Amino acid sequence: MKTSEPKNRNRNRKNYLINKPFQMKHILAILLVQVLTVVFTSIVATYLIYFVLDTNAVQINHNYGFIIQWGIMLLTALVIGAYLIVRYTHNIAGPIYQACKQLNDAANGNVPSEDVIFRKKDHFKDLQNNLNMCFKTMRTYKQAYDKQNSVAGINNE
Secondary structure, X not given: OOOOOOOOOOOOOOOOOOXXXXXXXXXXXXXXXXXXXXXXXHHHHHHHHHHHOOOOOOOOOOOHHHHHXXXXXXXXXXXXXXXXXXXXXXXXHXXXXXXXXXXXXXXXXXXXXXXXXXXXXXXXXXXXXXXXXXXXXXXXHHHHHHHHHHHHHHHHO
């Protein structure tokens, strides 16, 4: 069984969204949690400043620059979060996509001649091993079938 990646594979990812519904669902869910966390933290901080702390000690300046800074920080957190989520879900969706493609090919009679190899950081390494065992068995059966048909073809002549 091969454990390293083939040398001819292009290591640059051109398509980060392999399974768009799966990845977008997780991106939106995690970004929503991120936004809700920021909003909740802001509400708690505002409550503490206005109602818990001594109001005479707190000076309130109507500084709109603070709101702009807060918005920039939120936007930056969302962009970084989205990027990290896409990278993470890519390591899940990639192997699933590759496994489905290999299984569809096998179902159409084109049993893969090489082992399935996932990237180092991909999930589902046990699926890789199971697919390789399955395809090895399918190749063995196909060779036996082809051999039987070739012998039968010789006997019919």
